């Protein structure tokens with residue numbers, strides 16, 4: 084109904100704003116677009132569900148996320164994939180793991196500080212009612 088569509092529209096606006104702010108952070112540049120499988124040919128053999136900021140944005144615009152929890156499941160893939168694909172003790176792997184952990188902490192802090200628990204509960208109620 085109208086009020087429910089207003090809630091879901093507010094959810095999309097909030098999630099787009101989170102992605103926009105993450106995309107402006109230079110530490111997270113490697114996470115802005117899908118990994119180029121021409122440059123990194125074995126990536127899809129290791130990582131089963133690639134994710135990046137541009138894909139999250141497309142998903143938001145396609146109304147794929149009805150709750151913040153659903154969005155977080157995909158957003159967490161970005162840093163989880165980076166930790167999995169970069170396990171070695173070499174400087175490049177360690178640098179991207181450090182950025183992956185910074186992404187994990189940054190997303191959690193934004194959600195903790197800026198998402199009203201009552202708003203997420205309304206989103207979950209709408210989801211369960213459908």
Ligand SMILES: CC(=O)c1csc(NC(=O)C2C[NH2+]C2)n1
Nearest residue numbers: 113118164165168169175176179
């Ligand atoms: C986005 C992401 O996790 C990514 C892109 S390239 C990369 N890692 C490397 O290129 C090599 C350094 N050891 C593997 N990781």
